[in-house]
Amino acid sequence: MGTTMEQLREDLLRRGVPGTQVRRTIRELEDHVADARLDLESQGNSPARARELALERLGEAGTLAESICGELGQRTWPGRHPKLSLALLPLGIQLVVLVLWVIAFYALGKCAQHLFLSGTMDFARYQSLLSISAGALYLTATALGAAFLLWLHRRGNGSLGWAGLSIGLLSLLSLICKYYLGISPEPGKSVLCIGPVGNPDPYHPGGLDWLRFAVPLVLMALIYRENIAHRLRRS
Amino acid sequence: MNSPEKRSAPSFTNGVPLLLILKLLAQKEMYGYEIVKSIHQATGEALSFPEGSIYPVLHSMELDGLVKNAERTVQGRKRLYYSLSTRGRNKLESLTTEWRKVSSGVNLALGWGA
Numbered sequence: 001m002g003t004t005m006e007q008l009r010e011d012l013l014r015r016g017v018p019g020t021q022v023r024r025t026i027r028e029l030e031d032h033v034a035d036a037r038l039d040l041e042s043q044g045n046s047p048a049r050a051r052e053l054a055l056e057r058l059g060e061a062g063t064l065a066e067s068i069c070g071e072l073g074q075r076t077w078p079g080r081h082p083k084l085s086l087a088l089l090p091l092g093i094q095l096v097v098l099v100l101w102v103i104a105f106y107a108l109g110k111c112a113q114h115l116f117l118s119g120t121m122d123f124a125r126y127q128s129l130l131s132i133s134a135g136a137l138y139l140t141a142t143a144l145g146a147a148f149l150l151w152l153h154r155r156g157n158g159s160l161g162w163a164g165l166s167i168g169l170l171s172l173l174s175l176i177c178k179y180y181l182g183i184s185p186e187p188g189k190s191v192l193c194i195g196p197v198g199n200p201d202p203y204h205p206g207g208l209d210w211l212r213f214a215v216p217l218v219l220m221a222l223i224y225r226e227n228i229a230h231r232l233r234r235s
Numbered sequence: 236m237n238s239p240e241k242r243s244a245p246s247f248t249n250g251v252p253l254l255l256i257l258k259l260l261a262q263k264e265m266y267g268y269e270i271v272k273s274i275h276q277a278t279g280e281a282l283s284f285p286e287g288s289i290y291p292v293l294h295s296m297e298l299d300g301l302v303k304n305a306e307r308t309v310q311g312r313k314r315l316y317y318s319l320s321t322r323g324r325n326k327l328e329s330l331t332t333e334w335r336k337v338s339s340g341v342n343l344a345l346g347w348g349a
Binding site: 021024025028029031032035036039057058059060063064067068070071072155 | 266267268271272285286287288290291292294295298312314315
């Protein structure tokens with residue numbers, strides 16, 4: 001049983017099936033074989049024959065891995081259309097990230113503006129609050145977008161390759177899409193200023209931009225750590 | 236043993252395993268091996284499939300909210316029992332209706348009467 005289960009475990013991890021899912025499946029299959037062996041032994045088979053028959057009835061490791069990945073792969077749209085989702089999902093998620101960021105910043109900026117205008121906060125603190133929150137909110141929105149993308153991939157086909165390409169594209173978009181957000185401190189002027197930074201000068205990514213680039217990749221490394229470690233061991 | 240869920244072009248017999256599992260779990264909660272044994276018994280060993288392939292179907296059904304699982308220790312062994320959710324019961328009803336329609340249609344076509 002050890003070899004079949006080990007083969008299956010290796011196969012599933014290689015294909016990018018989440019470690020928790022792999023452990024659960026292997027545990028259930030081992031229990032299944034143990035139950036089948038007991039049944040077959042009670043029917044008069046020798047322990048060795050019962051073990052052989054139980055494994056035979058369970059199915060080959062390759063067929064089972066195929067069936068597990070096939071079942072997962074059909075579950076979600078990215079699983080059924082990996083190529084299309086590779087291009088469309090990161091773009092869509094990046095768009096949602098920007099919209100979420102603007103909404104969150106607007107709400108926070110309006111509160112800060114109110115505090116500044118009422119005299120509770122001085123201009124320097126108001127400016128630094130806006131600047132820090134703009135970065136932090138963009139980073140959070142990017143992390144949420146990446147987490148959603150990874151969740152979709154894990155729920156779907158779990159393919160490590162497609163998830164890697166997809167998250168890589170999202171990282172790149174996060175690095176490229178750098179915008180300036182600001183809220184006027186003047187009373188009555190609550191217009192949200194939004195525009196690309198660096199224009200007309202060439203865009204030079206700063207520390208925060210690289211952090212935004214790194215966040216999706218780090219999240220992926222954390223979530224797929226068992227699969228990545230397995231790949232590294234094999235190579 | 237593939238479930239018919241989320242398929243763009245479901246095959247004619249794709250719903251059979253799902254229907255059988257839902258029907259069995261509607262009677263009582265079961266663990267994987269028990270489900271396989273019950274399928275063999277209920278169908279008179281008419282269906283042949285790699286027994287391990289039941290688990291991806293169960294996991295898929297769980298993700299779709301059709302079944303729930305609970306770990307129980309029975310006679311010193313921990314087992315994962317599956318039971319039907321409300322959504323699963325509704326699905327069973329709709330699949331049963333669909334299956335009756337299909338089987339009566341096939342029977343009619345084969346000249347066996349509905």
